[in-house]
Amino acid sequence: MQSKDTRFFRIIAFIIIISIAIICLLPVLLVISGSFTSESSIIKYGYSLIPKEFSINAYKLVFKSAESIGNAYLVTVSVTVIGTLIHLVLAFMTAYALSRKDFQWRNIIAFYILFTLLFSGGLVPWYILCVRYLHLKDTFFALLQFNLVSAWSVFIMRTNIKQISEEIIESALMDGAGEFRILSQLIVPLSAASITTIALLTALTFWNDWSNAMLFINNQKLYPLQYLLYKILNSAEFMHAAIQRGAGISSVVAPRESVKMAVACIATGPIIFLFPFLQRYFVKGLAIGAIKG
Amino acid sequence: MIKPLERTGVWYPQVSSNKWKRKFKKNLVFLLMVAPTVIYFFIFSYIPMAGVYMAFTDYSFTGGIFGSKFIGLANYDALIITGDLLRITMNTLLYNLVFIFLSNLTAMFVAILFSELTGKFFKKVTQSLIFLPHFISFVIVGAFIYNTFNYEAGTLNTLLKTLHYEPVDVYSNEYIWPFILVFFNLWKSLGFYTLMYFAAIMGINTEYYEAAKMDGASIFAEIRYITLPLLKPTFIILVLLSLGSIMKGQFDLFYNIVGIAPINILRITDIIDTYVFRMATQGVNYSSAAAVGLYQSLIGFITIIVVNKLVKIRDPERSLF
Numbered sequence: 001m002q003s004k005d006t007r008f009f010r011i012i013a014f015i016i017i018i019s020i021a022i023i024c025l026l027p028v029l030l031v032i033s034g035s036f037t038s039e040s041s042i043i044k045y046g047y048s049l050i051p052k053e054f055s056i057n058a059y060k061l062v063f064k065s066a067e068s069i070g071n072a073y074l075v076t077v078s079v080t081v082i083g084t085l086i087h088l089v090l091a092f093m094t095a096y097a098l099s100r101k102d103f104q105w106r107n108i109i110a111f112y113i114l115f116t117l118l119f120s121g122g123l124v125p126w127y128i129l130c131v132r133y134l135h136l137k138d139t140f141f142a143l144l145q146f147n148l149v150s151a152w153s154v155f156i157m158r159t160n161i162k163q164i165s166e167e168i169i170e171s172a173l174m175d176g177a178g179e180f181r182i183l184s185q186l187i188v189p190l191s192a193a194s195i196t197t198i199a200l201l202t203a204l205t206f207w208n209d210w211s212n213a214m215l216f217i218n219n220q221k222l223y224p225l226q227y228l229l230y231k232i233l234n235s236a237e238f239m240h241a242a243i244q245r246g247a248g249i250s251s252v253v254a255p256r257e258s259v260k261m262a263v264a265c266i267a268t269g270p271i272i273f274l275f276p277f278l279q280r281y282f283v284k285g286l287a288i289g290a291i292k293g
Numbered sequence: 294m295i296k297p298l299e300r301t302g303v304w305y306p307q308v309s310s311n312k313w314k315r316k317f318k319k320n321l322v323f324l325l326m327v328a329p330t331v332i333y334f335f336i337f338s339y340i341p342m343a344g345v346y347m348a349f350t351d352y353s354f355t356g357g358i359f360g361s362k363f364i365g366l367a368n369y370d371a372l373i374i375t376g377d378l379l380r381i382t383m384n385t386l387l388y389n390l391v392f393i394f395l396s397n398l399t400a401m402f403v404a405i406l407f408s409e410l411t412g413k414f415f416k417k418v419t420q421s422l423i424f425l426p427h428f429i430s431f432v433i434v435g436a437f438i439y440n441t442f443n444y445e446a447g448t449l450n451t452l453l454k455t456l457h458y459e460p461v462d463v464y465s466n467e468y469i470w471p472f473i474l475v476f477f478n479l480w481k482s483l484g485f486y487t488l489m490y491f492a493a494i495m496g497i498n499t500e501y502y503e504a505a506k507m508d509g510a511s512i513f514a515e516i517r518y519i520t521l522p523l524l525k526p527t528f529i530i531l532v533l534l535s536l537g538s539i540m541k542g543q544f545d546l547f548y549n550i551v552g553i554a555p556i557n558i559l560r561i562t563d564i565i566d567t568y569v570f571r572m573a574t575q576g577v578n579y580s581s582a583a584a585v586g587l588y589q590s591l592i593g594f595i596t597i598i599v600v601n602k603l604v605k606i607r608d609p610e611r612s613l614f
Binding site: 003010012013017024025027030098104114117119120122134145149179234272 | 337447544548589614
């Protein structure tokens, strides 16, 4: 039987947590609702939680100008998939090597990687290096390079690998297995949890990236999704042009605000749909990581 | 020579040169594994470090980094005299301090509440909702801010108009923005931090609570005397680690929420990272931008070293190095 205190506390907790959850959800609902509202209703009544005048005009328009969005989707998906794969492979290999006491230079390399977290040359030298000396402007690689591997991933994975008992590796070595074989057939399956977590975090980083496109991409065919959205939101001319090209209607009557919201929904769509599933792994992985410190 | 292999406790007859060769071959394999990463960091992290030389030059396109005229600390003169350097430093530091303490305290509070709740389904759903903002990119948040606060059709002003109040032009009032920024930083980071504290709470031995219950402690007493003290180490470590990167602002947050703003708002919301980014993309004064970058990295470096020493004293396991 719960004491009165506990019951009171639980009710308050319930109320507070629900309020917070609603606040977290609210912005998302407003954007979704805005995308399904008719433009005239937005101009007259502003945005609201439930569309005052339901309309899918915004989406219709977006799909008419589908070319740029489809392109952006292609770019973002490829960047995310390729980038995440490379990141995982690189980080995991490195983490494994750093976890092995047999590796003579593991401490030096670990410090070498750690140092990049402590000091950096700054945005400008990096930018000049990429543009002027590496000629990365308007290349697909420019969207990948910022996160091909990260010190955090390496260290988190290293901590996780270290938890695997050495005996397993020893006995595999006794049986004559090579290091790469041990890595791929033994360690990877055992580290599935941490790999998944890092994979999700990395994929999210790639998916949501827009600043690299802003720095390096001028070719509209290479715009990733979030950058396209950014441009549409912040440059009226850009949107007018895109709409006119696609739908052939005069910009005076063209929906603007609702289209912005529609594009926002389309840009985040996959994440929102996958989110419930992703969240479970994410939370599990983080919780394990958090407890182990 | 007969040497024992310590770990397996088996005695193997070894010839010295053979062992050395095998060891070298083994290290070669590991070297191969770390090679791509090492090369990557060399190109994209270490080489740019040489570029800090730019901070001391008057960069020109023809000269490049090393061919431009050397002007010593002159770049910093302009930044200091205009007050820019101080302003963006203060903004960066103050916002970060508020972010760190607010996020951690709120998350701890929410985590405690959460841990006392029952109802698996309810917990799962609310946890998902609280985590949702983490997945939303700031570009979308920018869209939301715009559609809430814009003068003509924003939700806020629509609400005010229906209540027969005057609409507010948020975009010209600079004092609201710090609150907007703090709120959205909290909105986005709450899920993450709450999870950290929740995991820590789960790690507390239930025997403590059982003993307390037997002694007739109320739930408030339990929290005050068991949960909070045991969360203190986690809190301190998380705060310290965050303080280590206090010179680094959240670029995405500031750039997208504020958007293209008039100068008076920029004065209150510009941080080091957005300032440098703006200068780099507007492409006029690269050397000043590089100077600010060096300043940020140098101070950040010192900060992290100091903080790491502090963390080491408290909890050596959690220190970075």
